[in-house]
Amino acid sequence: MKTYDYVVVGSGLFGAVFAQQAREHGRSVLVIERRNHIGGNCYSYDYQDTNINVHAYGTHIFHTSDTATWKYVQRFTEFNAYRHRVLTTYRGKVYSMPINLGTVNAFYGKNLRPWELASFLEQGRSAIASPKNLEEKAISLVGRDLYDAFIRGYTKKQWGCDPRKLPANIITRLPVRSSYHDAYFDDVYQGIPVGGYTPMFERMLEGVDVELGADFFSDRERWQRMARRKVVYSGPLDRYFDYTHGRLSWRSVRFELKRVDVEDYQGTSVMNYADEDVPYTRVHEPKHLHPERRFAPESTVVIREYSLIDNDEPYYPVNFESDQRMLAAYQELASREPHTIFGGRLARYRYYDMHQVVASARKAARDELVGEPAPRREGEGAV
Numbered sequence: 001m002k003t004y005d006y007v008v009v010g011s012g013l014f015g016a017v018f019a020q021q022a023r024e025h026g027r028s029v030l031v032i033e034r035r036n037h038i039g040g041n042c043y044s045y046d047y048q049d050t051n052i053n054v055h056a057y058g059t060h061i062f063h064t065s066d067t068a069t070w071k072y073v074q075r076f077t078e079f080n081a082y083r084h085r086v087l088t089t090y091r092g093k094v095y096s097m098p099i100n101l102g103t104v105n106a107f108y109g110k111n112l113r114p115w116e117l118a119s120f121l122e123q124g125r126s127a128i129a130s131p132k133n134l135e136e137k138a139i140s141l142v143g144r145d146l147y148d149a150f151i152r153g154y155t156k157k158q159w160g161c162d163p164r165k166l167p168a169n170i171i172t173r174l175p176v177r178s179s180y181h182d183a184y185f186d187d188v189y190q191g192i193p194v195g196g197y198t199p200m201f202e203r204m205l206e207g208v209d210v211e212l213g214a215d216f217f218s219d220r221e222r223w224q225r226m227a228r229r230k231v232v233y234s235g236p237l238d239r240y241f242d243y244t245h246g247r248l249s250w251r252s253v254r255f256e257l258k259r260v261d262v263e264d265y266q267g268t269s270v271m272n273y274a275d276e277d278v279p280y281t282r283v284h285e286p287k288h289l290h291p292e293r294r295f296a297p298e299s300t301v302v303i304r305e306y307s308l309i310d311n312d313e314p315y316y317p318v319n320f321e322s323d324q325r326m327l328a329a330y331q332e333l334a335s336r337e338p339h340t341i342f343g344g345r346l347a348r349y350r351y352y353d354m355h356q357v358v359a360s361a362r363k364a365a366r367d368e369l370v371g372e373p374a375p376r377r378e379g380e381g382a383v
């Protein structure tokens with residue numbers, strides 16, 4: 001049996017960055033991946049003959065203000081100059097997200113100035129001293145009307161539950177702006193890899209053995225024996241421990257893709273749908289993510305996103321209060337596994353964006369590779 005210093009479970013961003021860093025330090029690495037492609041949820045591909053790069057698991061925009069992370073990812077790909085803007089449709093009218101001066105003025109038919117916004121919103125806000133859940137937090141930020149229009153229905157669809165059951169911090173991902181600035185992210189560095197995400201992963205994984213269609217749990221003991229030093233696990237945390245403490249709550253996503261015979265279907269890359277009775281949460285049109293590419297005018301690709309529960313394909317950690325207790329119990333079990341490194345969105349059960357995953361994988365690699373020598377397993381030779 002061939003052995004490696006590290007066996008990395010999952011070829012998403014956490015696994016790929018850790019593997020790349022380990023290779024750079026002269027360690028041997030095997031990545032095993034359950035799916036039939038690398039890249040985790042960032043995986044993208046060119047759709048048929050269209051030159052349109054489709055993000056198979058939803059539109060992914062790389063954004064960060066951390067120069068070190070930005071420099072690191074640029075080693076593996078060139079990024080285009082795309083800046084993300086999101087629109088939302090509510091009762092047949094289109095508004096800009098996140099909520100900004102333009103959204104408020106369009107919604108109320110006003111012409112408020114930046115300095116007038118705070119006191120205007122104040123009138124509709126409830127005085128909630130310490131908001132305990134997503135609904136209270138949102139109302140304390142934008143008031144009941146805007147919450148009801150743009151947040152309540154969308155959030156209910158996305159998370160499959162009443163927003164009063166959700167943690168407040170989900171909504172603090174979105175800023176509320178008193179200007180017309182309508183970029184979705186405030187970060188200094190943003191873009192999409194010009195060739196799509198998959199070539200970026202291919203470059204990261206150069207010199208690394210990769211086995212696709214390989215599920216860690218199909219032969220766990222064998223993969224563990226193949227790892228001379230450690231297993232690096234980026235799958236779901238509860239699954240690793242056979243759900244001993246129960247199942248953490250996850251949300252999943254389903255996509256419906258169609259090719260449409262028009263040059264431009266919706267005029268933008270992502271259109272959210274705020275109404276509760278529209279079954280999907282958003283519609284993606286990936287053509288708009290690459291202003292630097294040329295496309296044939298006769299067609300475009302459109303993808304509807306639906307949210308659902310699917311424990312076999314977990315995407316989003318939900319973080320109900322009961323999950324927090326369960327998570328602490330799993331973290332305690334994880335701390336007693338000296339030969340496994342847990343990382344990424346699924347193994348940490350954290351709502352990480354890509355730049356956060358890159359930073360945490362680099363930190364994990366630094367701690368492992370340039371810190372104290374790794375604990376040796378019995379019979380392991382010098383490295």
Ligand code: FAD
Nearest residue numbers: 010012013014034040041058060061216235344345353354
């Ligand atoms: P993943 O990408 O999930 O990779 C984990 C990998 O492990 C998967 O390939 C999985 O198949 C594999 N695996 C799991 N279990 C096993 C097993 N038992 N055996 C073998 N392999 C296994 N972030 C941004 O910064 N910008 C965005 O615009 C953005 N948009 C998003 C949109 C959506 C719809 C979603 C769901 C996420 C979005 N994200 C975005 C977040 C981004 O996808 C994550 O931060 C990142 O992909 C997480 O990387 P990861 O390696 O932790 O996990």
Ligand code: UDP
Nearest residue numbers: 088097150151154155158170171173174272
């Ligand atoms: N959200 C909303 N309306 C929108 C967009 C977002 O209510 O039009 C809320 C929703 O609860 C969502 C959260 O804000 O889960 C964070 O949005 P984000 O776009 O960051 O979600 P993601 O890209 O991770 O799906």
